[in-house]
Amino acid sequence: MTFPARSRLGIAALVALSATLALTACSGSPEATAPEQTNVAPTPSAPAPETSGTPEPEPAAADPTCDTLISLSVSKDFESLGWTSRAEPFYIGSIEVADGLRCVWADFEGPAGDHGQMFGWARISAGEAADAQAELVGQGWIREEAPEGTYITESPDTTISADAEGYGMTYLFADGWVTLADTKQNLLLIEWPKG
Numbered sequence: 001m002t003f004p005a006r007s008r009l010g011i012a013a014l015v016a017l018s019a020t021l022a023l024t025a026c027s028g029s030p031e032a033t034a035p036e037q038t039n040v041a042p043t044p045s046a047p048a049p050e051t052s053g054t055p056e057p058e059p060a061a062a063d064p065t066c067d068t069l070i071s072l073s074v075s076k077d078f079e080s081l082g083w084t085s086r087a088e089p090f091y092i093g094s095i096e097v098a099d100g101l102r103c104v105w106a107d108f109e110g111p112a113g114d115h116g117q118m119f120g121w122a123r124i125s126a127g128e129a130a131d132a133q134a135e136l137v138g139q140g141w142i143r144e145e146a147p148e149g150t151y152i153t154e155s156p157d158t159t160i161s162a163d164a165e166g167y168g169m170t171y172l173f174a175d176g177w178v179t180l181a182d183t184k185q186n187l188l189l190i191e192w193p194k195g
Contacts, residue, residue: 066103120180149174
């Protein structure tokens with residue numbers, strides 16, 4: 001028996017549809033769930049960590065660098081002038097303070113001159129501070145007491161560069177540390193120790 005071409009297409013479509021339905025019927029339904037296991041112990045959940053009223057202590061600040069000794073905006077201003085920084089040992093008179101840093105900001109590639117800024121910071125014991133202050137005052141530096149600490153400023157007779165109040169290179173001695181700047185006013189630019 002022969003079927004017309006039109007009927008053969010219909011029969012082929014019907015066979016394909018029947019095969020698809022048969023395959024679908026053999027596969028599992030998506031709603032099927034795994035059988036419940038009754039012999040499995042529940043997994044304990046970890047208890048929530050207890051919070052205390054005391055905040056965690058922050059990690060100790062690292063030692064300063066020439067970029068962190070002063071504010072980021074000041075160092076960016078120096079860089080915009082073409083200046084770079086150079087780290088040097090921290091001296092107070094003839095005494096090198098091992099746990100310190102002195103930074104000179106200038107255009108080291110340009111002509112030599114007095115254009116530049118100097119900032120320093122060091123940890124110092126009370127005994128070292130007393131010895132250093134005595135040496136500077138013995139060389140003619142001027143001592144001034146203030147609520148924030150003891151200022152030791154170079155003599156106006158030897159000052160190369162002075163701020164608006166006439167102060168040149170100045171050290172500020174506080175409890176456990178000392179700062180240095182090329183003028184007393186520039187000590188305000190030092191942001192160390194960090195808060």
